[in-house]
Amino acid sequence: MLTRVPRIAPSEITPPEIYFNRRTFLAGAVASAASASLPAGDAAPPSESALTYRRNPQYSVSEPPNRLEEIAGYNNFYEFGTDKESPGRYAHTLRTRPWSVTVQGEAEVRGRFNLEDLLKGQALEERIYRFRCVEAWSLVVPWVGFPLSDLLARFKPTSGAKYVEFTTLYDPAQMPGQRSRVLNWPYVEGLRIDEAMHPLALMVVGLYGRVLPNQDGAPLRLIVPWKYGFKSIKSIVQIRFSARQPDTAWNVAAPQEYGFYANVNPQVDHPRWSQASERRIGAPFLAARQPTLPFNGYAAQVASLYQGMDLRRYF
Amino acid sequence: MNITQRYRYLYKPLLFVAGVAPLAWMICGALQLFGASLGADPVKRLEHECGKTALNFLLLTLTVTPVRELGGLPQLLRLRRMLGLFAFFYAVVHFTVYLVLDLELNLRLLGADIAKRPYITIGFSALLLLLPLALTSTNGMMRRLGGRWHRLHRLIYPIAALAVWHFYWQVKRDVREPLLYVGMLALLLAYRLLRWRARGAARAVPAMGPAARLTSRSGSATAPERT
Secondary structure, X not given: OOOOOXXXXXXXXXXXXXXXXXXXXXHHHHHHXXXXXXXXXXXXXXXXXXXXXXXXXXXXXXXXXXXXXXXXXXXXXXXXXXXXXXXXXXXXXXXXXXXXXXEEEOEOOOEEEEHHHHHOOOOOEEEEEEEEOOOOEEEEEEEEEEEHHHHHHHOOEOXXXXXXXXXXXXXXXXXXXXXXXXXXXXXXXXXXXXXXXXXXXXXXXXXXXXXXXXXXXXOOEEEOOOEOHHHOOOOEEEEEEEOOXXXXXXXXXXXXXXXXXXXXXXXXXXXXXXXXXXXXXOOOOOOOEEEOOHHHHOHHHHHHHHXXXXXXXXX | OOHHHHHHHHHHHHHHHHHHHHHHHXXXXXXXXXXXXXXXXXXHHHHHHHHHHHHHHHHHHHHHHHHHHHOXXXXXXXXXXXXXXXXXXXXXXXXXXXXXXHOOOOHHHHHHHHHHOHHHHHHHXXXXXXXXXXXXXXXXXXXXXXXXXXXXXXXXXXXHHHHHHHHHHHOOOOOHHHHHHHXXXXXXXXXXXXXXXXXXXXHHOHXXXXXXXXXXXXXXXXXXXXX
């Protein structure tokens, strides 16, 4: 087994208060989610961006989480440019309040909902998940959110709902990266309904106990830890239940390279690079490369979802 | 200073400093000096920067001939060897960063990558092909090889094509930058093609006489000029 030394002394880690205070533009975004989760009558919180949540020890990993600077400074969010640093630099143009989510399709409860209303009374928990990008790098992230199944159940999906489709905001004024046609905008992702209802699938509103930084997909994003990162869609404005498999952004862009399922699988290489191993961002010098685990280490929980499926074909 | 002295004492040292600058910047980034930073994934950043710097020098090497011919600057040839050697140097650093920092000296991974990943096969071939060019870049080797030196050094064309292809192929989706390189290389190669055809035409027209042929050939460096 790999033994890991802590990669950074706790004293060197920027306290989240300082990190977030540098980004005062978050303040607006913050209030919505914070007010949704803070008990009524609470005095002003120490920082507007602080979320009320409990740590869920059931969902944790043995590896140390990445630093906030890494998680918020190394992003694939093409809506703000294709460089890893661009989202951190430009995502401040995203207005996360007011924010609404439209629910459509095979569900009894449809319509347009304010995010604040959706989050009202929703208990938040922190889960530390591995995050594996299809580009063969990985992070460990302490997300704050709630099970996706909690949210979806409220809309009472009908028996016709075989899939769930998520859509990211489309607004080139706020998301300047959408002015170039690197992908078909808006970004669309989707899950089979049983995947979506799996307890590991998480709706995320925070990171390190605070409201999600814009570049990490504020104000509402998906995290599906056993799939490649591109499945975990950011800044969601629409949820649609449907009978047929959604046309998802990367699958449409390059179907031979990015499948609909996109489960992390060290046995099935990307046509142009190996998926057998990954490099952990921020890991010590010459100790960053590590073997990739089937389903990103969540095989015990999720492998049964794919029983009898040829995972080479449905990559 | 006459022109030879100017090249020896001014232009060449300046070019050397310019050639070392990207490396110096990367070292500052790695050590976080002078506000330079390599971001959250310094290994990938180093890998990309070295690769792109190698590619830049490769294309600059190919720009020498058109500029000296079109701009009437025959002396420019004196800088070409250094440009080519910087391309080789950065290609070697690029490969070293990939092998040591990215693959962490896992030779099994290296073998699998070279055998199975077309873009790495291509990049590795380009590096191997650069090796004989770097080794025969000395005055002594030029003298010893004579006319064969030129034939050997035409390898620069397939090398540049492989290097640009290597860049294009490893990009996930946003191919705008690699396409820019494809365009620049296409221009540089088109210039050679046109010149070669013009020369063929000149040879086919006897009226132009041997003098015309000589002038048109003078730019193509029939004998390596010592620098």
